[in-house]
Amino acid sequence: MYKKEFDGLLRAKKEFCAYMFFGQSDYLIEKYANLVANSVAAGEDIEKIYFDDFDFKYAKDKLLQSSLFASKNVLLIKLAKKLNKNETTQLIEACNTNPDSTVIFACMGDGDFKTMGSYFSNKNNSVSVRMFTPYPSEAIQILESEAKSLGLRYEVSALNHLFFMHRNDLNLSVNDLKKLAILNEESISSKLVEIHCFGIGSVSLEDFLFNLMNGQLVKRDLHFLLEEGMNEINLLTQIAAFVHQLFMISSYSRTIGTPNAREILGYVPPQNIWEKKTQLAIKIKPELFLELFNFLNDLELDLKSSKIPDHNAYIQASLRKFSDKLR
Structure with a gap:
């Protein structure tokens, strides 16, 4: 069950x-x-x-x-x-x-x-x-619950920042909350997270996603992400979730008006990240989203069902084609 x-x-x-x-x-x-x-x-x-x-x-x-x-x-x-x-x-x-x-x-x-x-x-x-891996909104609610159980006052944007810093890893995020509790600060802010917490890996997954969706060359960062142990299927899941967020922002702005983070995502990300997402989402044409989703679905199916000898090389070649669609 x-x-x-x-x-x-x-x-x-x-x-x-x-x-x-x-x-x-x-x-x-x-x-x-x-x-x-x-x-x-x-x-x-x-x-x-x-x-x-x-x-x-x-x-x-x-x-x-x-x-x-x-x-x-x-x-x-x-x-x-x-x-x-x-x-x-x-x-x-x-x-x-x-x-x-x-x-x-x-x-x-x-x-x-x-x-x-x-x-x-x-x-x-x-x-x-x-x-299953919790959706980001559910994960943030879990972090809020953990923060409250530790007696922490916090800014929701700080929990978002901590979560994304750790590539959506709840274990690492909760462990850092326990460390932050020792500081006995009045409130946990994004600045406090920046000073005392360190994301995993030398490459930011968030930066990688933004660069990929902006049609930039990501060969080097992709190589490091996979070298640092990120699973190919997990990486695809992160990309698909990011594209889905952009699609929801785009749809909301075209049908209702100014995007509302809490209504769209269920939580409020740091302001600078939200602005970057909204600008990127509006830039992508609606018909392109369907093409991107189909491409990612086909790629995941290939990796899970085909006898591909080198998943690492295959996903790198495939994401270059994906990036070309956004240029």
Whole structure:
């Protein structure tokens, strides 16, 4: 199931003996794994096993045995690769055998966990939840919630700036919020973010997107982005999201009037970034947007379904063609 449906079950206090969280957002995976664990048991009754420390026999024995000192026995297992069907189903069954036990899997990274997720069902009182990358407006709301929980006063534009600085990485953004909380400043501003926080990588993704959509040569920056570890599909997702924002701004300005950031995006980005986006969006002809979307969809399909030997070289060549359309 997806996050929205699971949120409804959480509100209804529906409990399972086994949980699995996987998908695109490591932040949400870890957040929900810990949220469920803490709702089931006190902190000292939760045992966490991370990655290479996982031992199937130990985990099974632990789940089958009730604790002498606590009413609940929770095992939170963080994985980087899927477990096979036999191990997964045995751990779920151990929790059904011993109702005092709960197992929670936090499946991190780009591994293919879909097959493992199919072993969780209502029949064995378990659930798998797939987490997608939050839309920027949803991510900013998450950052606002985190800031409030830390007792921070903040400017929304500062949270936007922090989020984009970290290439839409919630984990890094939340970690920096915790660092900013130590400063004990009256309010978190964009200037404070600039002084104390540092974005990942030597190339700004935001600058790359603006340059690409302005039809400029981006070969060097594209090379560095991919060299620094950005996944080709993730990069395409970022480009498509940026084009979609520009399309919404363009449509709004042509049908209603002066673009309103909160109505269009659901949040207010830093003023200088918003001005650059509106100027760029208005410059692109409406009929070109459809051509750009089709190009990106076809490119993503090629990367996901074709036997392309070198994804890196292919996306670089393709984005040169994409850039040509904007000149």
